[in-house]
Amino acid sequence: MARLSDVIEDFIKTLLKQSEGELELQRNELAEYFECAPSQINYVLATRFSLDRGYYIESRRGGGGFIRIVQLDLDKDDYLLHLINERIGRTISENETNDIVTNIMERGIITEREALIIKSALTDKVIAIPANLRGVIRANILKAMLVAILRSRV
Amino acid sequence: MARLSDVIEDFIKTLLKQSEGELELQRNELAEYFECAPSQINYVLATRFSLDRGYYIESRRGGGGFIRIVQLDLDKDDYLLHLINERIGRTISENETNDIVTNIMERGIITEREALIIKSALTDKVIAIPANLRGVIRANILKAMLVAILRSRV
DNA sequence: TATTACGAAGGTCAAAGAAAGTCAAAATAA
DNA sequence: TTATTTTGACTTTCTTTGACCTTCGTAATA
Structure with missing residues (x-):
């Protein structure tokens, strides 16, 4: 018995192929179509369309809301993806950050x-919060900016 | 499911282009044209034609009343300095940030x-700290980035 | 002439409606 | 058992609607 989440995953991937890697959908509509809880759509997105699988999700609430799924254009051992998913961990220092950024510039x-x-954006001075948290937030922000760079290549 | 507010926004922007950045309109007339509540026009103006997005609104009530929409056009460096020294202040929201950044892109x-x-870099999700601090850190970072932009223009 | 009354604008604000998000418990599969 | 999936109650965000308020010009009135 195929798991529903897998069916939904395949369905979305088919749509993505048809629409050249970018797709907007209605969460409630999709949930109704598959007769499941709307939050199951979120589950599928979180587990099957995550960043390390090469997808980027954005959405908007309220009337006329939507979920947009973007398939990122990356070759398997993309350096940026490596930075995001491996090199930059939970936390990172200002110096490490500068090295990484200089490096991708030189590349x-x-x-x-x-x-x-x-x-x-990522200096200690600007991120004026307790040191233990600062590295974590810096890592968050740096990763988000690298994702933006990935996205802008599509 | 296109939001009516977006349709009205586009309509107004088309008119603005045709009239070189300045435009007068009748609230009730426009509401009737789109078959919506007159106050929806105010909603569109407030959310889509704000100062942060680069527009200025004035209006007059009573017989012969009108709403005037002016697309602002300021000196680029002055505007950046204004943002850094006045507009952004101690704290700022994600939405305000997006409006401002989209605006300087359009300029x-x-x-x-x-x-x-x-x-x-500046979403609520990425700056994962208590809400009261978050806006402050966002303002810090945004200002720092704008300063970097100012410097790189010289 | 000065004042008042009325209709024709636009303004405000809160409630209702329309999405999507979160989180944890329950169910199922490995 | 442990990990994954499914469900549902509750939350947050954005849009739409409508009732009521304020302002302005003009015509009628004192």
Whole structure:
């Protein structure tokens, strides 16, 4: 007996193929179609369309709300994906951050100005919260910005 | 399921383009045209034509009343300085941030990709700290990034 | 002429409606 | 048992609607 989550996963992937890697859907509509709880859609998205599987999700609530699924354009051992999923862990220092950002600039992945913007956002001074939390938030933000760079390549 | 507010937004923007950034309209007339409550027009103006998005609204009641929408056009450096020194202040929300960043992108101050990077760094989700602190840190980071942009323009 | 009354705008605010998100308990599969 | 999936109650966000308020111009009135 195929698990419903797998069926929904396949369904979404078929839609994604038809629409060249980008897709907007209605959570409640889909849930109704599969006769399941709306939150099961979230479960499928969280487990099958996660970042390390190469997908990016955004959504909006309220009237006319939607969920957008974007299939990121990446080759298997993408350096950015490696940074996001492995190199940058739960927490990271200002120095490590600067090294990483300089490095991807030198590789031509980002411009000099982008490097400047990213670094300026991640200094100890700017993230003025207790040190133990600071590294965690810095890691969060850095990863989010790298995802944005991944996304902008699509 | 296109939101009516978005349709009205687009309609107004088309009119604005045709009239070179300045436009007068009748609230009731527009509401009748879109078959909606007149107050929905106010909602659209408040959410889509705010100062942060680069528009200025004035209006007059009574016979011969009107609503005037003006698309602002300021000097780029002055506007960045204004944002840094006045607008952003001690704390700022995710939505306000998005409006401001989209706006400076539309003015050609930053690229689309830079806008994406900046916005993604400043979401509630990414700055995962208590809400009262979150806005403060977001304001800090946003200002730091705008300063980086200012410097890289020279 | 000065005042008042009325209709024609636009403004405000809160409630209702329309999505999506979260989280943990219950059910099922490995 | 342990891990994964399914469900449902509750929350948050955004939009739409409607009742009531304020302002302005003009016509009628004192």
